[in-house]
Amino acid sequence: MDTSQPEHLKNAGLKSTLPRLKILGLFENGQERHMSAEDVYKQLLSTGDDVGLATVYRVLTQFQQAGLLLRHNFEGGKSVFELNEGKHHDHIVCLQCGHVQEFYDSAIESRQKKVAAELGFDIHEHSLHIYADCT
Amino acid sequence: MDTSQPEHLKNAGLKSTLPRLKILGLFENGQERHMSAEDVYKQLLSTGDDVGLATVYRVLTQFQQAGLLLRHNFEGGKSVFELNEGKHHDHIVCLQCGHVQEFYDSAIESRQKKVAAELGFDIHEHSLHIYADCT
DNA sequence: ACGCGAACGATAATCGTTCTCATTTGCAAC
């Protein structure tokens, strides 16, 4: 199991460039787990690493396609990304503040499969979002 | 229980205007249950009722605020609306074609409440979306 | 029928995101 970022990029078939290393670093070492493109962009600006917004969008999409990141389109219009660590989980999102909480519930998981199958849906690569209000 | 559209509007505190009647009619009598603003706009155009796109957006938002319609922001970027008939249900959305299927599963419903409560979320006015692929 | 505030339609503006294209960079071959 390697932990160096350039290796992560190479493994994903991506050339190791400065913007990509910085963005991956944010997800692997940063404090926020769920970030939008805007969040990433501002984080980089605040640390003096100026990466173009277009590049942020491009890189996030590439990382998602390479399986390094997961993309979620929660309500609120903007996509948020998180590191893909291979452990499936679902999300509760606060409709007020946008706060995202991960959870895993095997009962929901199995009912969900059952319901989807009954309705003719293929549940592979699914995601489940619960919207509520945090307190 | 009244079924006339002008009454529905009056009950919601909305003046009875032509665009509003036509849009409400689409949801109450139309064949599509889940429609985006664009869908509504095109439907109206196709029947010769030309209503401005801005008006469609305004009216849909008013109907939602008045409780006549429910708005969902499924993945795919655009909001879809459906008639609010007071019966709670959740949605499975196909990530390929956008097809929306309603369902209700009491086991999921109760686990969902439990999970949310444990994580400090207030589940009032929640919604749950499952994304999958239809076949 | 009259008048007035609410609602409308066209269009401009906004927001998140993607595209375009000229410039720069990573990196493999010399």
Next chain:
DNA sequence: GTTGCAAATGAGAACGATTATCGTTCGCGT
């Protein structure tokens, strides 16, 4: 270590969905 070239970048234009603006029109009580 320089060179070359495709790939990646950055600035800004373009885009699709939605909202705001503003002058005109309409619903409806008088």
